[in-house]
Amino acid sequence: MKDLTINVARREETGTGPSSRLRREGRVPAVAYGKSKEPTQISVDSRELAVVLREIGNSTPLVKIKEGKSKASTSIIQEIQRHPITDRYLHVDFREVADDEQVVLEVPVHSRGEPWGVKNESGTLEYVSHSVSVRALPKNIPDFIDCDVSELRVGDLIHIKELPELEGVEYLDHAEQPVFTVIV
Numbered sequence: 328m329k330d331l332t333i334n335v336a337r338r339e340e341t342g343t344g345p346s347s348r349l350r351r352e353g354r355v356p357a358v359a360y361g362k363s364k365e366p367t368q369i370s371v372d373s374r375e376l377a378v379v380l381r382e383i384g385n386s387t388p389l390v391k392i393k394e395g396k397s398k399a400s401t402s403i404i405q406e407i408q409r410h411p412i413t414d415r416y417l418h419v420d421f422r423e424v425a426d427d428e429q430v431v432l433e434v435p436v437h438s439r440g441e442p443w444g445v446k447n448e449s450g451t452l453e454y455v456s457h458s459v460s461v462r463a464l465p466k467n468i469p470d471f472i473d474c475d476v477s478e479l480r481v482g483d484l485i486h487i488k489e490l491p492e493l494e495g496v497e498y499l500d501h502a503e504q505p506v507f508t509v510i511v
Contacts, residue, residue: 330391331379331382331383331389331390331391332390332391332392332393332399333371333375333376333379333390333391333392333393334371334372334375334392334393334394335357335359335369335370335371335392335393335394336354336369336370336371336394336395337367337368337369337394338356338368338369338370339368341356341368346418349370350373350415350417353372353373353374354370354371354372354373355370355371355372355373355376355416355417355418355419356368356370356417356418356419357369357370357371357418357419357420357421358418358419358420358421359392359400359402359421359422359423360420360421360422360423361422361423361424361425362424362425362428363425364423369392369394369421371419373415373416376416376419377416380404380407383404385435385437385471386435386470386471387432387434387435387468387469387470387471388403388404389401389402389403389404389465389468390402390403390404390421392421392423400423401423401424401425401426401465402421402422402423402424403421403422403424403430403432404419404420404421405420405421405422406418406419406420407419407420424465426464426465426466427464428464428465429462429463429464430462430463430464430465430468431460431461431462431499432460432461432468433458433459433460433461434458434459434460434461434468434469434471434472435457435458435471435472436454436456436457436458436459436471436472436474436490436506436507437471437472437473437474438452438454438474438476438507439473439474439475439476439477440475440476440477441476441477442476442477442478442479442480442509443477443478443479443480444479444480444481444482444483444509445479445509448480448481448509448511449511450480450481450509450510450511451509451510451511452476452479452507452508452509453507453508453509453510454506454507455484455504455505455506455507455508456487456500456504456505456506459472459487459490459498459499459500459506460498460499460500461496461497461498461499462496462497462499463495463496463497464495466495467493467494467495467496468496469493469496472490472491472493473491474490474491474506474507476507476509479507479508479509480509481509481510481511482508482509482510483508483509484505484506484507484508485505485506485507485508486502486503486504486505486506487500487501487502487503487504487506488502488503489506490506
């Protein structure tokens with residue numbers, strides 16, 4: 328798992344006016360909250376946020392947020408709000424999690440290999456589910472789940488129960504839910 332850190336700063340003022348001023352200064356208003364923590368109003372540098380989000384790509388949005396010289400805390404990027412026209416970041420929600428707290432979240436699924444049905448039967452690999460719901464400790468959360476699809480023929484399916492077993496990770500979706508298939 329990638330170890331990505333975002334530097335944050337506390338903000339005292341909230342509301343439309345102060346948030347607009349922050350955005351003009353190149354910062355994005357944000358909030359950090361958790362089970363055992365009161366919500367904290369913070370802000371992040373928009374360029375630093377963009378770099379971290381690019382680095383995360385199609386992986387689990389797990390980051391460390393660090394305020395000044397304090398210890399970094401593990402967080403999940405819960406929500407990102409963007410402007411519908413300019414695509415600029417408007418607000419970010421960070422959900423802080425303790426190292427010993429079981430976390431439930433969606434993890435992306437990636438295919439590996441070229442299916443037999445694509446090579447030999449003119450089929451097409453179809454993602455039925457792009458992500459699956461898992462429960463794990465933060466240290467065990469995978470960036471993504473890698474699944475070998477090279478044996479799939481036209482009409483074959485890979486279900487959640489056939490995904491690789493990962494230590495400390497429990498799949499929460501129904502075992503019979505399809506993830507990949509090859510169609511004509």
